[in-house]
Amino acid sequence: MFDTFDALLLARIQFAFTVSFHFLFPAITIGLASYLAVLEGLWLKTGKSVYMDLFRYWVKIFAVVFAMGVVSGIVMSYQFGTNWAVFSDKAGPIIGPLMAYEVLTAFFLEAGFLGVMLFGMNRVGKRLHFTATLMVALGTFISAFWILSVNSWMQTPTGFAINEVGQFVPAGSWLDIIFNPSFPYRLAHTMTAAYLTTAFIVGAVGAWHLLKDHETVAARKMFSMALWMAAIVAPLQIVLGDMHGLNTLEHQPVKVMAMEGHYQSHTEGAPLILFGIPNSAQGRVDYAIEIPKASSLILKHDMHAPLAGLDSVPVDERPPVAIVFWSFRVMVGLGILMAVLGLFSLWARWRGTLYTSKLLHRFALVMGPSGLIAVLAGWITTEVGRQPWTIHGLLRTAQSASPLDAPAVAASLVAFVIVYFTVFGAGVVYILKLMAKPPHSGEAGMPNIPVRSAGITPASALEGAAA
Amino acid sequence: MSIDLTVIWAFIIAFAVFAYVVMDGFDLGIGILFNRFPVGPERDTAMNSIAPVWDGNETWLVLGGGGLLAAFPLAYAVVLPALYAPLVAMLLALVFRGVAFEFRWRDPAHRQAWDVAFQGGSFVAAFMQGVALGALLQGITVEGRAYAGGWWEWLSPFSLLTGLSVVAGYALLGACWLILKTEAGLQARARALAGWLGPLTLAAVAAVSLATPFLETAYFERWLTWPSILWVAPVPILVALSSLLFWRSLKRGDEGLPFVLTLFIFFLCFTGLGISMWPYIVPESITIWDAATTRSGQIFMLVGAAITVPLILGYTGWAYWVFRGKVKADGYHG
Numbered sequence: 001m002f003d004t005f006d007a008l009l010l011a012r013i014q015f016a017f018t019v020s021f022h023f024l025f026p027a028i029t030i031g032l033a034s035y036l037a038v039l040e041g042l043w044l045k046t047g048k049s050v051y052m053d054l055f056r057y058w059v060k061i062f063a064v065v066f067a068m069g070v071v072s073g074i075v076m077s078y079q080f081g082t083n084w085a086v087f088s089d090k091a092g093p094i095i096g097p098l099m100a101y102e103v104l105t106a107f108f109l110e111a112g113f114l115g116v117m118l119f120g121m122n123r124v125g126k127r128l129h130f131t132a133t134l135m136v137a138l139g140t141f142i143s144a145f146w147i148l149s150v151n152s153w154m155q156t157p158t159g160f161a162i163n164e165v166g167q168f169v170p171a172g173s174w175l176d177i178i179f180n181p182s183f184p185y186r187l188a189h190t191m192t193a194a195y196l197t198t199a200f201i202v203g204a205v206g207a208w209h210l211l212k213d214h215e216t217v218a219a220r221k222m223f224s225m226a227l228w229m230a231a232i233v234a235p236l237q238i239v240l241g242d243m244h245g246l247n248t249l250e251h252q253p254v255k256v257m258a259m260e261g262h263y264q265s266h267t268e269g270a271p272l273i274l275f276g277i278p279n280s281a282q283g284r285v286d287y288a289i290e291i292p293k294a295s296s297l298i299l300k301h302d303m304h305a306p307l308a309g310l311d312s313v314p315v316d317e318r319p320p321v322a323i324v325f326w327s328f329r330v331m332v333g334l335g336i337l338m339a340v341l342g343l344f345s346l347w348a349r350w351r352g353t354l355y356t357s358k359l360l361h362r363f364a365l366v367m368g369p370s371g372l373i374a375v376l377a378g379w380i381t382t383e384v385g386r387q388p389w390t391i392h393g394l395l396r397t398a399q400s401a402s403p404l405d406a407p408a409v410a411a412s413l414v415a416f417v418i419v420y421f422t423v424f425g426a427g428v429v430y431i432l433k434l435m436a437k438p439p440h441s442g443e444a445g446m447p448n449i450p451v452r453s454a455g456i457t458p459a460s461a462l463e464g465a466a467a
Numbered sequence: 468m469s470i471d472l473t474v475i476w477a478f479i480i481a482f483a484v485f486a487y488v489v490m491d492g493f494d495l496g497i498g499i500l501f502n503r504f505p506v507g508p509e510r511d512t513a514m515n516s517i518a519p520v521w522d523g524n525e526t527w528l529v530l531g532g533g534g535l536l537a538a539f540p541l542a543y544a545v546v547l548p549a550l551y552a553p554l555v556a557m558l559l560a561l562v563f564r565g566v567a568f569e570f571r572w573r574d575p576a577h578r579q580a581w582d583v584a585f586q587g588g589s590f591v592a593a594f595m596q597g598v599a600l601g602a603l604l605q606g607i608t609v610e611g612r613a614y615a616g617g618w619w620e621w622l623s624p625f626s627l628l629t630g631l632s633v634v635a636g637y638a639l640l641g642a643c644w645l646i647l648k649t650e651a652g653l654q655a656r657a658r659a660l661a662g663w664l665g666p667l668t669l670a671a672v673a674a675v676s677l678a679t680p681f682l683e684t685a686y687f688e689r690w691l692t693w694p695s696i697l698w699v700a701p702v703p704i705l706v707a708l709s710s711l712l713f714w715r716s717l718k719r720g721d722e723g724l725p726f727v728l729t730l731f732i733f734f735l736c737f738t739g740l741g742i743s744m745w746p747y748i749v750p751e752s753i754t755i756w757d758a759a760t761t762r763s764g765q766i767f768m769l770v771g772a773a774i775t776v777p778l779i780l781g782y783t784g785w786a787y788w789v790f791r792g793k794v795k796a797d798g799y800h801g
Contacts, residue, residue: 064569071565074525075558077532081547082554088547089612092540093760097768100537104775107526165612167540170763402548408618412555419559423566430573 008401010409011083014416016383020376021420022076025069027375030144030191031198032062033137036117038225040133044126049441053218057439058202061431063118068427070106072420077103083409087390087400093169094160094177095150102146109139141191148190152183154391155382156251168391181251185244186382192237193378196338197371199229204368207361209438214355218439224354227364231342238335242298248382249299252392254313255385258324260295261285262309269293270307275329278322283311285325319387323380331377334370341367472765476538477748477755479772483534485737487527488596489640489730494521496641498564498589499634500660501582509653510582514571516648516794521568523783525561537768539758541612542748548614549607550599550621557595564588590634597633601626601675604743605682609752625678632671636733639664643726648794654722661717661725668729669710672736676703679743683751686743702739706732 036055043051077099080088116124116132124132159176160168170177206223209216249256257263261273263283272295276288293303300307310318341363348354386392390400494517504510536543547554567585571578602621609615642664645657680687689695709732716724746754759765 067566067569070522071562074529074532074561077529077536078547078554078558080536081532081543082551083548085544085548085613088536089541089544092536092543093764096533096537096540096543096760097764100533100768101771103529103533104771107530107779108775169761174763174767402544402551403613403615404548404551405618408551412551415555415559419562423562426570426574427566430570 007404007406007409008398010406010413011401011404012397014409014413015079015083016380017413018072018075018079018416018420020379021424022069022072023375023379024372025065025072026140026144027194027197027372028065028201029062029069030140030194031196032058032065033133033140034195035198035202035225036062037130037133037137040130044130050218050221053439053441053443054222056443057218059118061434064427064431064434066114068424072424073106075416081402083402083404084390084400085402087395090167090395090400091154091391093167094153094157097174098146098150098153098178102143102150105139105142105146109136109143113139144191144194145187148187149178149180149183152186153177153180155186155386156180156182157391157394168394182244182247185240185247189237189240189244189378190375192233192240193371193375195229196233196237197375199226199233200338200364200367200371201369202226203230203364204366205435207364207368208435210355211358211361211365213438216438217441218443220355222439223361223364224349227342227345227349227354230338231346234335234338234342238339241332241335246299248385252386253308254310254317255319255324255382256299257308257310257313258319258321258385259328259381260299261288261321261325262295262307263311263321265307265309265312266296267306269297269304270295270299270309272298278325280318280321317388319385324385327377327380327384331374331381334374334377337367338370338374472762472769473755473759475769476759476765479776480531480534480538481737481741483527483531485734487524487531488737489733490524490527491521492593492637492733493517493640493644493726494524495564495589495593496637496639497644498585498641499593499638500641501586501589503660504653504656506582509656512649512653512794513645514568514585516645518568520786520790522565523786525565528561538760538765539748539755540760541758542753542755544612545607545609545614545749545753546603549616550602551618553595553598553602553621557592557599560588560591560595562588564592593634593637594630597630598622598626600633600740601629604629604679604740604750606750607752609749625682628671628678629675632668632675635664635668635671636736639668640726640729640733643729647723647726648792650793658717658720665710665713665717665725665729668732669706672706672732676739685751689742699739699742702735702742706735709735 036058039051039055039058042048043055113132113135116129117136121129157168158180159171159173161171163169202222203226206219206221206226209219210223214220245256245259260270261276261278262270263278263280263285269292271288271290271292273285273288273290276285276290279286296305296307297303299305310321344360344363345354348357348360354360388397389395390397497513497517501510501513504513532543535546563584565588567581567588571581571585574581598621601623605623605625607614607616608620639661642657642661646654646661649657680690690699709728713725713728713732716728744750746756748755748758
């Protein structure tokens with residue numbers, strides 16, 4: 001018994017580790033692909049060279065991030081089977097086809113348009129190149145669409161039946177499966193998170209170069225664009241997050257109880273616990289700082305509405321409260337800071353100090369990784385909050401794992417940790433080196449060297465031949 | 468009469484796996500042989516010859532894995548835990564090899580280390596693919612709907628033999644690719660390599676072929692009993708004929724034929740594998756029909772596959788066409 005628990009815990013840590021690493025890369029490329037499309041669109045529209053300089057500056061970074069996303073994604077496509085075999089068998093008939101669509105889309109995108117976008121500017125003409133850039137942005141969106149549909153189905157399963165061997169099978173229309181109840185909210189919230197992640201990275205790079213020289217034209221442009229995003233989208237994200245939360249309350253109330261730290265049920269309005277230390281053994285939050293009745297007001301839009309707590313749920317159906325409680329606060333806290341930075345930038349813009357305020361630039365620099373951290377914290381909130389289930393309410397995590405011995409999983413986990421930190425560490429160092437150089441006018445395009453993410457498009461050679 | 472979509476999907480997955488084996492096979496092969504090429508123009512040329520295509524080649528691996536989950540979830544759920552150690556090693560090796568490709572050029576100060584990573588990653592990935600194949604062929608312990616063996620069950624003399632066979636075969640493909648794509652010194656070196664890798668690969672094929680019928684009685688009956696032997700005999704006969712042709716064309720100085728014939732021998736081996744396993748997807752315990760997903764899922768996916776797979780193939784063909792001809796140290800262009 002002890003052994004199986006160990007193997008299970010190790011498998012969970014391994015999945016969490018590899019998926020967290022993987023998730024960071026698409027979180028950047030989704031937003032960056034759209035940013036590149038906007039830059040190229042503005043360049044075509046206005047003819048201002050600064051947009052093309054920025055395009056060339058960021059496309060080099062995009063290529064490296066995309067490559068790391070692809071490499072870490074290959075691992076994910078096998079890990080469902082190696083470590084979560086029972087889940088794969090039971091859920092395969094539902095999630096398999098959705099993931100197949102993701103693979104086909106990603107494959108087509110990679111084979112088709114990425115190479116043109118990276119290398120093909122001189123070869124295919126401006127219009128077709130812009131189309132390729134738009135297709136890459138669309139492709140990253142479609143990839144996210146399918147993966148988030150799978151994830152949402154695991155959170156709020158619909159449209160299925162259970163067959164005689166215990167598999168989840170489609171019961172009717174695939175649309176019921178794809179557009180399950182939490183999917184639209186999760187898609188909107190996650191895509192917006194990806195855009196914000198990119199905006200804050202772009203803003204921090206701009207801030208870094210403005211701190212060194214506030215006259216740099218391209219740095220000014222990227223900083224300004226990023227902070228428009230922050231000012232407009234960060235508040236929007238808070239609204240979307242609220243809608244997603246209300247949807248979770250409807251379909252996965254136990255997750256919300258853990259997020260809120262509500263161990264007890266409240267019949268006359270539940271308090272909003274701002275901070276405190278969840279104590280699952282005693283079933284209470286120690287040292288809680290709370291606002292009376294505010295949680296009912298937020299979640300039910302009525303101060304006096306009753307709200308059930310974890311005491312209404314059997315112990316073996318509760319998620320680990322502390323992780324969910326804290327990761328949720330990290331996400332919300334960062335979200336608020338993002339909105340504050342957005343407001344600050346509006347103020348500075350109005351005062352005419354957007355490009356000279358050292359305080360603003362330092363703030364933006366520190367906030368550079370905030371999107372990445374918030375994305376991970378949000379992901380942990382929703383995934384750990386789903387526990388102890390892989391398919392909410394239907395299949396337990398403990399019953400989903402492969403029949404593997406603990407030493408096998410322990411060995412692979414160590415290997416993944418070492419290889420990922422070495423390989424992706426090298427990649428991150430390379431990206432930071434690219435970011436440390438200021439963008440300048442007449443920015444060079446992609447170096448004509450083999451690039452993993454160039455796909456099989458022969459455009460690189462064509463470009464070289466034309467040069 | 469309704470069309471058996473399960474058979475169609477079995478062929479689609481088999482096609483994806485074969486596409487992966489031959490396409491990533493030759494670029495893994497060049498990695499396996501990497502330290503045989505002197506540092507400098509020859510080594511750069513060898514790598515440049517695969518630079519534009521290797522990534523697309525590897526994507527078929529994702530299609531194979533994702534496709535297996537989608538079309539045959541039970542097989543995916545049984546086979547992957549059984550092959551846990553070789554698969555994890557293969558994935559990590561591919562990660563290393565993939566980034567080595569890029570960092571070799573971007574980080575010249577550590578080129579030597581990235582070269583070792585490239586060669587080591589290629590070797591381990593190829594070897595583990597062969598081990599996985601051997602482990603599948605020799606049989607997997609299944610109870611109910613799950614793998615029921617230990618985490619070393621894959622390890623046997625037979626799986627080590629198939630591991631080394633795949634390494635030899637990929638290296639041969641890589642050498643023949645270089646004969647086709649390069650000139651002068653590097654080409655002569657590749658031809659010399661193929662001169663001993665060819666016989667080595669054929670010896671490995673023979674050893675695996677001779678051992679296979681004795682793994683399971685079903686294999687034995689299919690390959691070595693009357694009248695079944697009549698139907699399957701063309702496979703080994705064609706292997707022998709192609710091998711003779713391969714040897715003659717290599718000695719005659721042909722540039723393209725050795726590669727084509729090696730591909731054909733790979734195809735024959737793959738066919739032989741299919742003959743041994745059919746209609747099982749996990750030998751002797753799970754058939755393709757046991758493992759298949761629902762008909763609704765099969766139809767749903769077939770729509771997507773029917774649109775994208777031809778596009779992907781067209782693209783791939785175009786890429787290879789554009790990169791036809793000889794490669795030099797600084798790429799396909801002057």
